[in-house]
Amino acid sequence: MLRMPEFQVHRARSAQEAVELWHGHGGAEGRGKDAVWSAMYLAGGTDLLPNIKHRLFTPKHLISLALPRPEIVDEGDSLRIDAGVKLQTLADHPLIQAVLPPLAVAAGKVAGPQIRHMGTIGGNVLLDTRCLFYNQTESWRQALGYCLKKEGTWCHVVGGPKTCVAAQSSDCVPVLLALDARLRLVGLGGEREVSLRELYRYNGFDHLTLTPGELLTELRVPKPAAGFRGHYHKLRTRGSIDFPELSVAVTGAWEGDAPQALEIVIGAINPQPKPVRGLDEWLGRPLTDEGIDAIAALVHKQTRPQGSIIGDPDWRRAMAGVFTRRALQELRAASA
Amino acid sequence: MKTILPLRVNGETHELAVHQHWSLLEALRYELGLTGSKQGCDKGDCGACTVLRDGEPVLACCTLAATCEGSEITTIEGVADKDGPHPIQRAFDVCGALQCGFCQPGMILSAKALLDRCPQPSDEQLREALGGNLCRCTGYTKIFEAVRLAAKGLDRQSPVRYGEPAEGFLVLGARGRKADSIQKATGEAIYTDDITLPRMAHGKILRSPHAHARIRAIRTERAEALPGVYAVLVGSELPTPYCVIPWTPDETALAIDKVRYIGDAVAAVAAVDEDTAIKALALIEVDYEVLPAAVEPEDALKDGAPLIHETDWKGRPRQDNVCKEVALDFGDVDANLAASAAVVSGEWFYEGSTHAPIEPHCALATFNPDGQLTLWSATQVPHYLHRELSRVLGLPTSKIRVIQPVLGGAFGGKSEPFDLEFCAAALSRKANRPVKILYTREEVFYSHRGRHPMLMKMTLGADADGALKAVDSDVLIDGGAYHSFGMVTTYYAGQLLTGPVDMASYRFKSKRVYTNKPCCGPKRGHGSVQPRFAFECGLDELAEKLKLDPIQIRRKNALQSGQRTVNGQLVPSTGLNACLDAVERSSGWKERHGKLPYGRGLGVACSMYISGTAYPIYPNEMPQSAVQVKADRSGRLTVFCGASDIGQGSDGMLAYILAEETGILPDDIVVVSSDTDLTPVDLGAYSSRVTFMCGTAAQEAGRKLRQKLIGGVAGAWKLPEERVGVALGFLYDKDEPGRQISSKDAIWLAEAAYGPLGEVGAYRTRKLGGDYRGGSIGASPAYSTTAHVAEVSVDPETGQVTVEKVWAAHDCGRALNPQLVEGQIEGSVYMGLAEAIMEAHTFREGGLHLGPNLLDYRIPTSVETPDILTHIIETIDPGGPYGAKEAGEGPLHPIIPAIANAIFDAVGVRLRRIPFTPARVLAAIGQAEAARLASK
Ligand SMILES: Cc1cc2nc3c(=O)[nH]c(=O)nc-3n(C[C@H](O)[C@H](O)[C@H](O)COP(=O)(O)OP(=O)(O)OC[C@H]3O[C@@H](n4cnc5c(N)ncnc54)[C@H](O)[C@@H]3O)c2cc1C
Numbered sequence A: 001m002l003r004m005p006e007f008q009v010h011r012a013r014s015a016q017e018a019v020e021l022w023h024g025h026g027g028a029e030g031r032g033k034d035a036v037w038s039a040m041y042l043a044g045g046t047d048l049l050p051n052i053k054h055r056l057f058t059p060k061h062l063i064s065l066a067l068p069r070p071e072i073v074d075e076g077d078s079l080r081i082d083a084g085v086k087l088q089t090l091a092d093h094p095l096i097q098a099v100l101p102p103l104a105v106a107a108g109k110v111a112g113p114q115i116r117h118m119g120t121i122g123g124n125v126l127l128d129t130r131c132l133f134y135n136q137t138e139s140w141r142q143a144l145g146y147c148l149k150k151e152g153t154w155c156h157v158v159g160g161p162k163t164c165v166a167a168q169s170s171d172c173v174p175v176l177l178a179l180d181a182r183l184r185l186v187g188l189g190g191e192r193e194v195s196l197r198e199l200y201r202y203n204g205f206d207h208l209t210l211t212p213g214e215l216l217t218e219l220r221v222p223k224p225a226a227g228f229r230g231h232y233h234k235l236r237t238r239g240s241i242d243f244p245e246l247s248v249a250v251t252g253a254w255e256g257d258a259p260q261a262l263e264i265v266i267g268a269i270n271p272q273p274k275p276v277r278g279l280d281e282w283l284g285r286p287l288t289d290e291g292i293d294a295i296a297a298l299v300h301k302q303t304r305p306q307g308s309i310i311g312d313p314d315w316r317r318a319m320a321g322v323f324t325r326r327a328l329q330e331l332r333a334a335s336a
Numbered sequence B: 001m002k003t004i005l006p007l008r009v010n011g012e013t014h015e016l017a018v019h020q021h022w023s024l025l026e027a028l029r030y031e032l033g034l035t036g037s038k039q040g041c042d043k044g045d046c047g048a049c050t051v052l053r054d055g056e057p058v059l060a061c062c063t064l065a066a067t068c069e070g071s072e073i074t075t076i077e078g079v080a081d082k083d084g085p086h087p088i089q090r091a092f093d094v095c096g097a098l099q100c101g102f103c104q105p106g107m108i109l110s111a112k113a114l115l116d117r118c119p120q121p122s123d124e125q126l127r128e129a130l131g132g133n134l135c136r137c138t139g140y141t142k143i144f145e146a147v148r149l150a151a152k153g154l155d156r157q158s159p160v161r162y163g164e165p166a167e168g169f170l171v172l173g174a175r176g177r178k179a180d181s182i183q184k185a186t187g188e189a190i191y192t193d194d195i196t197l198p199r200m201a202h203g204k205i206l207r208s209p210h211a212h213a214r215i216r217a218i219r220t221e222r223a224e225a226l227p228g229v230y231a232v233l234v235g236s237e238l239p240t241p242y243c244v245i246p247w248t249p250d251e252t253a254l255a256i257d258k259v260r261y262i263g264d265a266v267a268a269v270a271a272v273d274e275d276t277a278i279k280a281l282a283l284i285e286v287d288y289e290v291l292p293a294a295v296e297p298e299d300a301l302k303d304g305a306p307l308i309h310e311t312d313w314k315g316r317p318r319q320d321n322v323c324k325e326v327a328l329d330f331g332d333v334d335a336n337l338a339a340s341a342a343v344v345s346g347e348w349f350y351e352g353s354t355h356a357p358i359e360p361h362c363a364l365a366t367f368n369p370d371g372q373l374t375l376w377s378a379t380q381v382p383h384y385l386h387r388e389l390s391r392v393l394g395l396p397t398s399k400i401r402v403i404q405p406v407l408g409g410a411f412g413g414k415s416e417p418f419d420l421e422f423c424a425a426a427l428s429r430k431a432n433r434p435v436k437i438l439y440t441r442e443e444v445f446y447s448h449r450g451r452h453p454m455l456m457k458m459t460l461g462a463d464a465d466g467a468l469k470a471v472d473s474d475v476l477i478d479g480g481a482y483h484s485f486g487m488v489t490t491y492y493a494g495q496l497l498t499g500p501v502d503m504a505s506y507r508f509k510s511k512r513v514y515t516n517k518p519c520c521g522p523k524r525g526h527g528s529v530q531p532r533f534a535f536e537c538g539l540d541e542l543a544e545k546l547k548l549d550p551i552q553i554r555r556k557n558a559l560q561s562g563q564r565t566v567n568g569q570l571v572p573s574t575g576l577n578a579c580l581d582a583v584e585r586s587s588g589w590k591e592r593h594g595k596l597p598y599g600r601g602l603g604v605a606c607s608m609y610i611s612g613t614a615y616p617i618y619p620n621e622m623p624q625s626a627v628q629v630k631a632d633r634s635g636r637l638t639v640f641c642g643a644s645d646i647g648q649g650s651d652g653m654l655a656y657i658l659a660e661e662t663g664i665l666p667d668d669i670v671v672v673s674s675d676t677d678l679t680p681v682d683l684g685a686y687s688s689r690v691t692f693m694c695g696t697a698a699q700e701a702g703r704k705l706r707q708k709l710i711g712g713v714a715g716a717w718k719l720p721e722e723r724v725g726v727a728l729g730f731l732y733d734k735d736e737p738g739r740q741i742s743s744k745d746a747i748w749l750a751e752a753a754y755g756p757l758g759e760v761g762a763y764r765t766r767k768l769g770g771d772y773r774g775g776s777i778g779a780s781p782a783y784s785t786t787a788h789v790a791e792v793s794v795d796p797e798t799g800q801v802t803v804e805k806v807w808a809a810h811d812c813g814r815a816l817n818p819q820l821v822e823g824q825i826e827g828s829v830y831m832g833l834a835e836a837i838m839e840a841h842t843f844r845e846g847g848l849h850l851g852p853n854l855l856d857y858r859i860p861t862s863v864e865t866p867d868i869l870t871h872i873i874e875t876i877d878p879g880g881p882y883g884a885k886e887a888g889e890g891p892l893h894p895i896i897p898a899i900a901n902a903i904f905d906a907v908g909v910r911l912r913r914i915p916f917t918p919a920r921v922l923a924a925i926g927q928a929e930a931a932r933l934a935s936k
C-alpha cells in the first residue's frame, strides 16, 4: 500500500501547546514551494495525510490538534466556530442550519460521509491547493518530470516556469468569504484576527498569507442581516466523494424580490476564490430577469477557471454563469 | 522504532506496538490481525477501510493510529455479538448484497452508523450515507434493499431461508444466499492480503518512468546492501517470455532490455517490511536510453513509427506495430448496401476504461523445504497462472500449487498472470522465505488489461421495412504495450456482433495495434462492448431514417432460436423478443418514447454474448471443466472444482446444483474451489463460461451420486430404484410418500452398498463455429441475449446527463438462483453506465496515465447510480445445465448505446464518443442548434 514516511506524532491539548510543539520541533524553513517542513499541524488529516502519502510533504513531526471539545457558539452578533469543528457537525448543527444555511449546505457537500466526520473546518479553510499534476504519487510525478509547485520548474497547466494555478478547492470557503468570516490566529508572539478575504492570494504554490506556524483557532462569522438568503452550488461529476469542479456561493439580504446586499463568490477555479465585483448596481430594486442575466454574464466574465482540476475550463466558466443565474432565480423566488 | 499504544478496539483495550507513521488501518490489519477492514485505494477515495470511531464512520487509511488513543474503535469484527451477526449483516446476506464482499465491511459499518443515528432513513439519506463507500460489483441495488430490510427489522436468529424453487425443482430457481456471504459480511472471509506467514517478507516492484526506453544497465548493489533487504530481482533472471495465450508470449516478468509503458516493471525487491522495500527501490539505478514513444494507435501505425516490439513471439523481426489483424466477410456487403433503402455510416469512438476492482492485486509465495512452491493470488485464472508460473520459473507444474483465496472483484482484470505473481515466487525462492506483494492502487491502473479504446467506422444498410441488409465494420484497436488476449480481442471485435439482431451480410476488419501504454485486455464483455455501441447507435439512426420504432426494427431482425448467424455461429436459444417485450412494457415505452418533454428521453439497445467458448486458450482434448464430489458420513457433501468464485457466486452455483441432484441441503455442501492441489481443472472465470461449463460438470457428478443414494436406499428398502424419490433433506418411497429417510442416512446406506462415495463430472466442448479460419473464435455453446431501456434527463444548459432509471431484461437461460442473476445484471448495468457517462482511462501525450487513482478515475457512487429494474427472461437452453446460460457479461453491453439513444430522444443529438461528459453533450447541443439556425 501507499506508505507514509516516518514521523513522530505529538498530541497538543491546547493552542499554546500546539504552537510551542511546532516551534520546538523545528517548525518550517522558507515558505510556499520552497518550504521545508520539519513540523506540521494535523487536524482531521484528510488533506494532509494523502498529501504525505504522495510525498508532497515529508515532515518529521506532526502536531496533532487534540484540543478540548471544539464548539459552535452564538456570540451575539456573530457565531464562533472553533477550527476543530468537524464538517459533519457543521452541516448538522441547528445553529448553523438556522443562521447560516448555505454554510451547512457547503459543509454537507464536502467529500463523502467519512471524510466529513474526520475533516475539520480549520483544515478545510487551510486545505492545500489542488492540481491534477500535483496530487499524485511520487513515482507518477517523477515520470511527469515534477512541476513548479513541487520539486520542478515547469507548470504543466499554464505551460510556463512562473505561475502555479493549482485550485483552492474548499467547499466552505466560498460561502465563508461571502459571509465575510474572520479568523483568529495564534502564533508564538500572540494572537491576531484577520479577515478571510486577506487569507488567499493568486499563487498556487503559496496561496496562504499565513505565517508558517500560525495556528488557526477559530472562525467568526457575522450574523447576516435581516432578509438573508443564501445559496451554495457545487459542480461535481459524482454525487459524493468528489472535490468541487466549480462552486458558486451567493448570499445577500433581500426585501421581497429586491436584493439589498449581494455577494457572489466563485470557487475551485484557481488558487484564489473569486468574489465577483460590480454587483452594486442591482441592489435596492427588484431583480428582473434581465438583471439576473446581466449578473450571470458578469460572473462569466470575471471567472477564469484553470485546467488544474478536471472539467473543461471553458465549460466550467460557462457553468459559473448558469449556476449563478439559477441561484439568483431561486433566491428571488424565495421572497414569495 | 515502535511505541506502545493503548487502543480500544471492539470493546477491548489492546497494548499495540505501532510505528508513529502507521495508519489505523495498518495497526488493525497487521498488528492486531483484524483483517476485516480492507485496503482498497491507499488514500481516502474508496471507503473500504471504514471503521467506526466513537460511533462515527471514519477512514482508517487516513487516520493515524497514534491519534486514536482514547477513542473507541469498532471494526467489522466487532459488529456481531454473542447472539451472532448483526441484523444488518444478516440482511446483507439474505438480500444477496454481497458479491465479492470486499467493499462490504466498510459499507456495513457506514450503514450501521446511519441506522444507529437515523433508524428509518429516507431513500436520499440512505444513498448519501453510503456515498463514501465504493462498490464495484452490485450497482448498490441489493445493498439498498439490505439496509431497508435491516431498518424494517429482521429476526437475526431465524435460519437463512431460500425462496420457492422453480416448478419441478428442489432448489434451483429459488432466491437464496451466496455460499460465503455471511463470512464476507462479518469480516471473516480471507482475501489474499489477509494472509500472513511467519518470516514473511514484503516485495515491491520498481516501475518505469518512461513510456519507451532501452535499459542499458541496472545496478542493484546499493539496494542489496541496505539492511533489511533480502533479495533483489531483475528481468534477466526470469528471461522466459509468457502470455496467457501460450503461442503469443511477448512479456517477461520484469523488463529485460526495454520498457514499453510508464509503469512497466523493471526490478523487484523483498525486504523485512514495505518501508524498507520502498527505500531499496530508490537505490536501484537504472540507466535508460529514452526512445520515442507511440502513444496513440494512429501514431504507432505511421511510417517510421518506433517499433514497440522489435521481434514477434517467434523471434522474427517485426515491420510494424500491428499486433493482430483480422478481416472476414460474409455475403455481398457492397451489393446489399447499394440496394438498401437507408444507409447509416459513421465513426464512433469508445474510450478505454478499467476494471477497478476494489481489491488491489496481491500475491503471496512460499517454498517448502522440498522446493514446492505455494502461491496464493488474487487471480481469476488459477490454472493458466499455474501453467505460466511453471514456464517462467522453470519449475514443473507438479512443484507448484496455486490457491485463489476469496477474491475482491476482478471483472476480467485478474484473468492472466501478472508481474507480481512471478516476482513474489522468484523473490521467495531467492530470499528463502515467504514473500508477499500487494499492488498500490496506482499499480492496479498500470496492470490494467482493461477495455480497449476502439475507433469504429461502421456502415449499416436496411430495406424500407427495416430488414437489415448489410453491416460493414472497420475497427482500430488500441492494444497497449503487450499482447494479453489480443488475438481473441481482435476476433471478438468482429465475430460477436452478428446476433441477436440478424443481418443478411457482414464484413469486418479489425486491427489491434501496440502502443506505449498499459496493456489492454478483457474487461467484462471482452472485445464486443465497443462495436456493440457503434452498431446499436447505428441501428437507432436507421430506425429514425426509416421512421420505424427502435424496438420494432430490432424485433423485425431478431435472430430465432436454433438459427445460425451470418458468420456461421449456431445460436441454440435466444430470448430477444421476450427481452424487448419486457422492457417495452415496464418502461412505458409506447406511451413515452418520442413523447417526453425536451430534455427527457428513452433509449433502447440490445445485445448477445457468449456463454463460454469453444476455444480453450491452449489446444487440448481434455475437458474444459471438471468437478469431483465426495459425500461423507456426517451428511455433508464436499465439492471440488477449479472454478474461480470472483464474487459472481460460482461456489454457490455448484452447491445449488449438487443440492438439486442429491437433495442435500445447500448449507450442508462445502465447496472447495480454485486450489490446483485440491481441485480438478477448470479453465477460469472468463468468457462467461463458469455456470455453463462447471454447472454441467456438477450436474453430471451430482446425478451419479444421486443414483447411488437412490440405489443404497432401494437396496435397503428392497424396492426398485424407480420408486425412490429425492427431496430436500430426505429420500422417500414414491408410492408411500410417508416413508422417508434422511439424506444423511441415505449416504450411510449408499456407502455400505458401494464403498466410499465420490463422483466426478466434466464438461467437454463440442466442435463449434463456422468453417473458416477463426470461425471457432467467438463460437459458443450458448448465447445470452439482453435488451435495456434507459431513461435519461439531459440538462440542456449544462450538458449534464442523469440516468434516471434503467429497465434491464436479460435472457440467462434458466436462472439457477434469480437473486444472483439479478446481482449480475445490476452490476453489469452499473459498470456499463459508468463507461457511458464518466469513466475514461486516458493518458497524456507522453503516455503518462491521467490520474491512476480512485479519485481522478471516477467510478459511480451510490448517490448517482440509478434505480435498476431487472427482468429475468428464461429461454431454456438445450445445452446448458438445466437450460442455464450466462448473466455476468452480456447485460453490460446494451446500456451504453441505450443511454446514447436516450440522449437523442431527449435532446436530439447523436453522441458518437464516450464518455458523454457534460462538456461534450453541451457542445453537441450547441452544434445542433447552430445547424438548425443555419438551415432556416
Ligand atoms: C477523497 C477526498 C475527497 C475530498 N473532497 C473534498 C471536497 O469535496 N471538498 C472539500 O472542501 N474538501 C475535500 N477534501 C479535503 C479535506 O477532506 C477537507 O478539506 C477537510 O476539511 C480538511 O480538513 P482536515 O481537518 O482533515 O485537514 P488536515 O488534513 O488535518 O489539514 C489540512 C492543512 O491545514 C493545516 N491545518 C489544519 N488545521 C490547522 C489549524 N488549526 N491551524 C493551522 N493549520 C492547520 C494542516 O497542517 C494541513 O496543511 C477531500 C479529501 C479527500 C481525501
Ligand code: SF4
Pocket (backbone or CB within 6 Å): A130, A131, A132, A133, A134, A147, A148, A149, A150, A154, A155, A156, A157, A158, A163, A164, A165, A166, A204, A205, A308
Ligand atoms: S498548476 Fe502547474 S505548477 Fe501548479 S501544481 Fe499544477 S502543474 Fe504544478
Ligand code: FES
Pocket (backbone or CB within 6 Å): B038, B039, B040, B041, B042, B043, B044, B045, B046, B047, B048, B049, B050, B059, B060, B061, B062
Ligand atoms: S482504503 Fe481507505 S478509503 Fe480506500
Ligand code: FES
Pocket (backbone or CB within 6 Å): B097, B098, B099, B100, B101, B102, B103, B104, B134, B135, B136, B137, B138, B358, B408, B409, B647
Ligand atoms: S461487493 Fe462491493 S466491491 Fe464487490
